[in-house]
Amino acid sequence: MKRIIHHDVYIGIFMLLISLFLYSMTGDMPEGSAFFPKIILTIFAFFGVLVFIQGVRKSKVYNSENAKKMEEEIFSFLKIKTPMAALLIVLVYVALLKILGFFSATSLFIIAFMYFYQVRSIKKIILTLIGVNVFVYLLFVLQLNVAFPKGLLF
Amino acid sequence: MKKIIALLVICLFALSILAGCGAGTNTPAEKDESKEAPKEIKKEEYPKKGITVIVSYSAGGGTDTGARILLPHVEKELGVPLTVVNKPGGGGWVGWNELLNAEADGYTIGYINTPNLMTGYLNPAMKRDKTIDDFTLIGNHVLDYGAIAVKADDDRFQTIDDLIEYAKKNEVTTTSTGMGSDDHIAALKVNDSVGTKFVPVHGKGASHGKAGVLGGHIDVFFANVGEATVPHKNGEMRVLAIMAPERSKFLPDIPTLEEKGYGKIYSWSARGLAAPPGLPQDKLDKLIAAFEKAMDAPEHVKKMEDMGLLVKWMKGEEYKKFLKEDEASVIKVRDLLGW
Amino acid sequence: MVINPDLILTVLTKLFSFETLLALFAGTLGGMIIGSLPGLSATMGVALLIPVTFGMDPVAGLTMLSAIYTSAVYGGSISAILIHTPGTPASAATALDGYQMTLRGEGLKAMGITTISSMIGGFLSAVALLFLAPPLSLISLKFNAPEYFLIAIFGLTIIGSLTTGSIIKGLSAGVIGLIVGLIGTDIITGFPRYTFGLTPLESGIALVPAMIGLFSLSQVLIQVEELGKVDKEKVMAELKGRVLPTWKEFKSIFITIIRSSILGIFVGILPGAGGDIGSWVGYNEAKRFSKNPEKFGTGCIEGVAAPEAANNAVTGGALIPLLTLGIPGSSTTAVLLGGLIIQGLIPGRELFTTHAKITYTVIFGFMLANILMGICGLLAAKHIVKVTKIPSAVLGPIIVVLSVVGSYAINNNIFDVYVMVAFGIIGYFMRKTGFHPAPVVLALILGPMAENGLKQSFVLSKGNLLGYFLGRPICIVLIILIVLAIASPMILSKLEQKRKREVQAQA
Known part of the structure; x- marks a missing residue:
């Protein structure tokens, strides 16, 4: 043994x-x-x-x-393969924030993360995506004047 | 889930209505002008879009409050919105680094606070390579001279002479807003020129020091006129002297150290506006002109005076000379700071 | 303090004007939302909304800000309980027992307890603010560096009893927090410690991103482990119980709520100690006084009520030195100071004489805000609790995005997002290996307080440190408390062993 x-x-x-x-x-x-x-x-x-x-x-x-x-x-690291994969997605997301800009990176992240979570319903993904972006935009950008990183896209 | 989102939307709606109706009922003239003005400006000229103003301290702090009082008047002059972005951290250097690295297109400017800015690079431990010379200077906004105060019922010291005589023989604790802060440097200057034994107790911010003096834990309040005027008028503290070339109009009865014969001991904390290096002259001129006019706005001066803050506009060579003096005065006490 | 009828009439007319009521309502609701979002603390909520109040009437603006303050502290607990992501540092303690209750399917009950405790705590603090402001503000001046040092040490003694499981690991987690607290410029010497040349680190690791990482991000990663396992639904499915606790339950936590409220008010009036410390003190004292302390951490209602009453009581307490002396009692009130000044209201005696109408209206508004918060909370609880029914596949990404937004918005700095992720990783591995993130947060708050307090005491004592401490009555009391806190578990366990031996001997 x-x-x-x-x-x-x-x-x-x-x-x-x-x-x-x-x-x-x-x-x-x-x-x-x-x-x-x-x-x-x-x-x-x-x-x-x-x-x-x-x-x-x-x-x-x-x-x-x-x-x-x-x-x-x-x-053991073998047992936590899935969380490590999720962590990788988060790391890529955070790295992309400055390059792509907040909203595009966030959209990509939500798609990737939900796909990773085995969500295959496009409707569900799109709804979450829009919901989160609109909420963050309304509350933080319009109401609270937070200036997010802009990057290449939006 | 849906219900939560609905709740959120309602709340946001309420907030925006409120912000709108508040602005509408109270200061309609001011708000409307700033919003309509952009249309009158010709499109091809600078500024074409909103300008970001970096404040290196948190929202609600002294610099932030002062900025938000001044900027609406600058908006009127320039015809575009000026948005405050707070970038606190690193004793102000997070924001200043950001300002120095921003594009010199005139759409990013920021507040510089001295002498904090100088101590940030004169302290060798910080290993910074940028200095005050790297900024494109616009002009000074606030100049707050140093003040020495004690608790109102402290019988040991009736006058500044009592205090200094006592401090020559005994160790006396003073407030300080941190190593290398203007209050700290002020105490060191007095020690150096008069031979007193003031020992600074470094704390976080002026309110920490105020609590220490009011509670009788720290002997002397070394601070600025802007911080000492209100407790003085409330009868909580007595200001004994100010460290300025002339008396303050907020405290006309209080002598300066100089007129009491202790030499030219000045201390101040100043804040002004600067832009990234390499800002084209025509844009700089425009900014200077706009700020110069805004400084005189009666509403602005009144509000700043209510806060006990002296508006002191300086530009060009005068401002540059002032900042170099500021730098030199920190360099002078370098040995005392152990740098 | 004499309040004449004329004043009361004016105050009531002002308070019940349309604009003020709207401000109050928006502030309460907005505060709850801001608080419940991970990363958006009460301090940030107030800071971000101060510009919005510029154009408003002083009464409406300030009522809104104070309503945001108290309800954000309450809102932070909602997410702490339901999804193990404390919305504000003040609700980290609530996550301990609150989330355990949710896992048992008692999320709704936990919400009810939280709401009632918060409401009572906040309301009592408003009463203290109204009637006891001047005498209490004098107490706050009695505390200075030596007392803060000892309070921090006293707070650190909580760590030993905080975690279930290995005591060594619990204490190690505390030391990790202390180490993290070392990062940043030492205000006494001006030396940048462990900053590795990074400017944002010079002001130290910001508490909020670190906390979001340790709690929220690590929680998402733990949820991910369940991916593909079918039994997930079992935990979340049942939402039994009702919002309001039974009369018996309420009676059992009543004393805890009152004790926590008093402690909270007291912590609030101390400059430099806010809701983050208040909630831990409330939690710990409840545990110390409890008949069954072993239940704490497993999801008991006292463990939810205690920190909740305390952190909301801190709000009114912290306003006391702010309004009377211009010395903020917490980081949120430090920001509120700016909001007051911009309205032309300089704290001090004038607030209670020249500006009495405004001041008292705001205080009454604050009182009303606490009640309104309670009502809104109880009505909404049934709906909010459904958040636990949202599948992790949707909730997970939302929490991550909000964590990123929250960390970013504190200082408008992307660096804090990296800090959040780093602490998320640390938190995850700590939780996987038997360490708990709560002591890290507690020590991160208390470490710098202890260090600065001790160093300032050195200067203040003018060489005779021990004599200086022993010459201060409050210090002596605190020293005795610390000794008791450390010794009492040992003595108790000795007694317990002795009793057991005797029982065995008899048998």
Whole structure:
């Protein structure tokens, strides 16, 4: 059987690395500014160690006979393929905001996201699309004078 | 879902009616003129479309409020709408960077606040390469001199002389709106020239400092005339001196530090208008002319005076010289700031 | 304070004019909508609408702004409860128990509790504003840097009890919030900390985009996981119950509401602490005083009522120092200050003498706004709650778009949208690995408050920090409270163990 490592082990290491990195940056700071970060990062590193230890313990349980008793599900990127895909769509949308302009990027996003959500009814997509754009335009642009990024299109 | 949307539409409708009817019942003349005026302007001339005015602070703040009082009068002169866009952040530099990077076509201008703008690049930790010389200057709007005040029932200090004598021997805490703020620099200037021991307590904004002094936690209110006049008149504080070349018309009884014999110690916070670098001269001239006329609008001057703010129009060389002096005065205290 | 009959008559005529009532209605409804949209906080609602009030009559304009303030705080809870996306930072605490209730199909009941608690909290704060403004404003002046430092520390003690599950992870999440709070220019030294050369970071990570990311975007990603699984309908389908709580339920939360209201008013009058802190304080104290604290976080009505009464009570409280001293009690009232000044109303004594008619009309309007908000809320709840029936395929993209719009509109800066997405990713992974985003938000609010308070205390103490703290009565009280907050769970669990042992021994 493959040895399971609980995700807390990685998170603990990650927390330690982050605190080391941020701590190293306090060197450039004036005394008064460095004081608080140093304390907080030390605490964070300490918690990192605790989480790591917790992870090691949990891993042991998983690998022992008692595995079934554990309620917590082990995190793995394989299980969250769909959310990651959704996240990708969001990232592309945000990147396009400045290039295409707010309203065109938003329209594209809604189509893509709903298609991704397996909505195949064109009527539904179009209605949502129009509804959101009109609402945002009425409330934010007309009423509240928010200047959205304009980009190439609209 | 449908019902929610209907609700939203109703609400928006109500809001727009209200905005419309409010404008209609109270200031019909002003609003109508600004909307009808564009038609009279010849199409080929600048400005052809609305102008964006970047304010580097949040809506409702001092700069924003002042801008919104002035701009309707500029609209009348230029015949196009001027829209305020608030771009707060980075001590004002988010908005100023945006202004510097905007196209120099005359359709984006902005407010510059000094000396905050200078401290933003004179502080080496900020690593900025833009300076006041990069802006195309239009003109100054508000000039608010520094004021020194104490809590009204603070018996230790009846006059500015009492305060300074005491502060020469003892550490006295003062309010400050942050490291390198005009209030901070003012306290350092007094320390430097008179030998006092004022210790600034940096806080966020003037209201923080006001609360500190009224509560008796901080000894002295180092602020601007615009912030000190109202508490002075309400009897909550006593202004002891102002840091200006001459007395303020809002506080005619209060002496200046200079006339009390402490030397030319001036402090101010000023805000004016600027455009991105490389704005063509003809457009600049047009903007300057429009703002110059708008400054004199009685309604504008009255409203600013109600707020305790001095309208001080400066343009061209005069404004440039003023800003360079401003810069020089920050550079002078550089060592004291530890930069 | 003496209010003569003449004044009351004028006030009532002014209040019940067509324009004022319309303003009141539009403000209440508009505020509810603005508040319920993720990212549009009360502060932004007021800031964005100040220009609209320029041309209006001062009474109508200011009544509208105050109505927006209180109902936006209420509106924020609607989305917090129904779709786990707090509309304003003040309703982050409500999401804890409110969303759990929705998952159980009790969304309607949660809405009713929220509405009633908010209405009572807001109304009581308006009463305090009307009758107790001068004495309460004096209290607010007693607090300064040392007290703020201690209040922040006291607030941070909540974190330990905030999350169910691993305490280490709960506390770690709090520390993450503290680290995020470090970003930005240190006002004491002027040094830009952890800004990596990015100008927008110099003013720190904005709370609203961070919060939207942590709660809303991460929620959308979690919903996506359900994609393709059939049992989704099961959770959302049932909308049982009624809006109004039963008399018994109401009695059980009545004390909580009153306690939270008083706490909220108190937090409100403190400059520098707003609804975001008020709601957490209300939540935590309710939990501390509750007979069954273990139910908090699983969807109990007290856990909804407490933060709700508190955050709306903050609104009236925050207006007290604003109107009497010109010192805003929260970030929203800081913006409101601009709205007052533009109408030619400079805060201070003159507001209650020369401009008494306007001031009292606005205060009465504010009172009325709270009641109107309650009525609108109760009437609309049945319809609003259907939002949970909208399929995720439609709701998901709408939430994402509104999150983007909301983050952008705060500072008109695309950078905040990137911040929102970054925190969305962080929030998602935190939730997947057993961390909770709520402590991050709390610590992000309190961290800078603690740091600045401590550093200012250093200067104020002129070298003798400990003596300075111990010389201030309020500080001593706060120190005792902090010690109790930290020690009491330990003592209680010790006692519990002892009792159990005794029981076992007897058996």
